Amino acid sequence: MRQQRFSRLPFSYLLASLLLLALALWLALGDFNAFRRDAPADTISEPAPTRVEIQQIESMDYTPVQVVQGELEAARDVALRASVEGFVQDKPVKQGERVSQGDTLLVLDNDALPERLKEARDNVELARAELAGAEKLRRRELIAKSELLRRRAALSQGIAEVARLEKQQADTRPQAPFAGRLDRISVDLGELVQPGEEWGRLIADDTLKGIGWVSQQDVGPLEEGQRVTARLLNGNALEGTLTHVASRAEDDTRSFYMEATLANPEHRGLAGASAELSVELPTRRVHTLSPALLRLNDSGELSVRHVGDDDCVRQSAVELISADTDRAYVAGLPDPTRLITLGAGLVEPDDPVKTVPADGANQGER
Known part of the structure; x- marks a missing residue:
């Protein structure tokens, strides 16, 4: 009877029972490979290196360049001032012309000065003669020593006065203290010039100064003697050398003053122009x-x-x-x-x- 009952069970129930039994055995036993101490030899592989x-x-070799924004100045720029009073008698050099050292730039007329100089020279001759006579009398002890000393002092004063007047006479014909360009004449013929009055300006334009300010982060490599190229806004360039780097920074900007000497063989009027200063650092x-x-x-x-x-x-x-x-x-x-x-x-x-x-x-x- 049981055998007949079992055989009558549907096939689907039988299949489900077998699957349930297999699942129970898998859960009970687990995956034995997961509990192995060592992985299979054929599963170990090194990762491929990255390409x-x-x-x-x-x-x-590379020569770095330190670029500094700056400007150009004349190497020497002097305001010419009168040392004596006088009327402008002649202007031998025209405004803008080049001059050599020692050239006469202006002629002032001072009518009283020649006579005063002649009088001073005559007084020196008189003092010299009186001193010679006093020395003879002193050797014979006919005058006091103090009188001899007064005569010597009078001669010295006379000589000093002649030198002073000769200097004044030379100042009526002021000369160029250096070669350059007479950049400006601000007086006319016949005009009265007073001592200390500015009458012109002389500029040495064969060389220029390139000046700029360097930050404290960039000043370290700068040294005197390094080559400098100054590039102007119009594309022109001047060559020179670094001649000065300040040892102390300015209090307000914490930057260091630098100065370069630049050759200007063509005597171009560039003073006051802006320039980019490129300093070549050690290779x-x-x-x-x-x-x-x-x-x-x-x-x-x-x-x-x-x-x-x-x-x-x-x-x-x-x-x-x-x-x-x-x-x-x-x-x-x-x-x-x-x-x-x-x-x-x-x-x-x-x-x-x-x-x-x-x-x-x-x-x-x-």
Whole structure:
């Protein structure tokens, strides 16, 4: 009877019972492979090294340039002032003409001065004769020593007066203290000039001074004797040398005054013009690369990632010597350097990599 009842059970019930039994056995026994201490030998594999593009670069000599905004001044710029009173009698040099040292620039007329000078010279001759007679009398002890001394003092005073008047006479014909250009004459013929009055201006234009102010961050490499190029707004340039760098910064700006001497062989009138002063700094050995390859390390320093001889990533801190929109010039890399030009952002220092030569010039990460 039971056998007949069992055989009458639907086939679907039988199939469900078998599946339930199999599930119970799987839950009871579990996946024995999960409890094995060691994975199967055929499941262990090392990760493939990351592919990076590299380019080998070598160091080169590079002369960095410190650019300072400044202006040009005449090497010597003197206001000419009258030393004596007089009427303008002649102007031997026209305004704007070049003169040599010692040339007469102006002639003043002082009618009383020649007579005064003649009188002073006559007084000197008289004092000299009286002194000679006093010395003879003193040798014979016919006059006191004090009288002899008074005669000597009178002669000295006479000589000093002649020198003073001769200086005044020379001042009526002022001469050029140096070679240059008589840039301005501000008096006319017949005009009365008073002592101390400015009547002209003399400028030495064979050389110019380039002056500027340098920040305290940039003044360190500057030294006297370095080559300087002054570029003007019209594109012209003057060459010279750095002749002075202040030892103390200005209190209000914390910047340092600098001065360069520039040759102006064509005597161009450039005093007062604005100029860009480019100072050549000492030559350095540098590597050149794209600015996009620069990064900051954990210490906040600029660094570059490259590949060592063991094909592992290296990250070296560098000093940025100069940079523009296309190139960066850095110091601190080994020479030569296998520079990572593509893929540096996918690896970390000491990671092994598979290197592929870069096509063409250096490029940034992509």
